[in-house]
Amino acid sequence: MEFSEYYVAYFDVLGYKEKFKKSEDISKKLVEGIESSIEMMKKIVLIHNNAFYELTDEKLKFEYKIFSDNVLICYKNTENQLSELDIVSFLRLVATVQRVFFEGFHLIVRGGITKGPLYLTNDLVAGKALIDVVELENTAVYPRIVVDNCILNDLKPKIQHEFLNKFVETFYQDLLIKDTDGKSFLNYIIVYDAWVPFPKEGSQSESVESFEELLKLNKECRLRIPTYNPECLKEISVILRKHKDFVEKNINDFSQSSNDATKEASRLKTLKKYLWLASFHNKICEGMYKMPQLKIHLKSEFNEQTLAFDVSVG
Numbered sequence: 001m002e003f004s005e006y007y008v009a010y011f012d013v014l015g016y017k018e019k020f021k022k023s024e025d026i027s028k029k030l031v032e033g034i035e036s037s038i039e040m041m042k043k044i045v046l047i048h049n050n051a052f053y054e055l056t057d058e059k060l061k062f063e064y065k066i067f068s069d070n071v072l073i074c075y076k077n078t079e080n081q082l083s084e085l086d087i088v089s090f091l092r093l094v095a096t097v098q099r100v101f102f103e104g105f106h107l108i109v110r111g112g113i114t115k116g117p118l119y120l121t122n123d124l125v126a127g128k129a130l131i132d133v134v135e136l137e138n139t140a141v142y143p144r145i146v147v148d149n150c151i152l153n154d155l156k157p158k159i160q161h162e163f164l165n166k167f168v169e170t171f172y173q174d175l176l177i178k179d180t181d182g183k184s185f186l187n188y189i190i191v192y193d194a195w196v197p198f199p200k201e202g203s204q205s206e207s208v209e210s211f212e213e214l215l216k217l218n219k220e221c222r223l224r225i226p227t228y229n230p231e232c233l234k235e236i237s238v239i240l241r242k243h244k245d246f247v248e249k250n251i252n253d254f255s256q257s258s259n260d261a262t263k264e265a266s267r268l269k270t271l272k273k274y275l276w277l278a279s280f281h282n283k284i285c286e287g288m289y290k291m292p293q294l295k296i297h298l299k300s301e302f303n304e305q306t307l308a309f310d311v312s313v314g
Helices: 016-022 024-051 083-105 128-140 149-154 162-172 211-219 230-253 261-288
Strands: 004-013 063-067 070-076 109-120 145-147 176-178 184-186 298-303 308-313
Touching (some): 004 083, 004 128, 016 024, 024 083, 070 083, 070 109, 070 128, 083 109, 083 145, 083 149, 083 230, 109 128, 109 149, 230 261, 230 308
Parallel strands (some): 109 145
Antiparallel strands (some): 004 109, 063 070, 145 184, 176 184, 298 308
């Protein structure tokens, strides 16, 4: 039995228990949504494992384990000269999976990403990395996947090629967001291949086709600055609209305060998650994607019967 160092992402679906308590029909739809999201996740993992490193001879091998609404995605740290690219690819994979859960089936998740010793077989997962990532998920509080500081430290440029350092910096600049509590988390409102890190001359959406061509362009000082594929912004606007509608609906669903202390405590706990989502949504609309027209506008009104504020969108 041998432990190896793994990068590990773990998340679960929020509201899972509550939805199962409501009705059998809602339970079936939830399970169908999770199953479909997981099938899509498997396809994404397969694509990454087979095709991400077309510019090199190396392949990444992402592995996953699923139990009920709990998902574990991981890969073994190989300590190769392109390890920062491995990490960025892993983070974008997890963010893409998170986006699939939301966009396809309105499932929001909470989780964490860290690294550490792990024993992984077909039948068993065990190790400090698993304990650490579950604890990180518990501290996430809101619908976000928190990235541990040890991962951020590993993203500091160490690659000998300057243009590959630029690739790493570019590829995660729309991926990580620092929250008000100091924690960094994944931005799942992304397009996986949005960035063209090494665009061909005369193109905004095509990348060079081989590692040898990169070396040649770098030697000739002809490498172009990484660019954001303009077509992807259209897709982003569609996702943001869906996200806005989803968050607004749920804020309105939980907007009315109650005199019942137990119900009010449950309502506020759920409402805070959607208010956090509204804050996240507005941050990327205004700052990252420059689409202020898709922001969520909140309003509050004092309820004299419950002596509390009702929150809604307007």
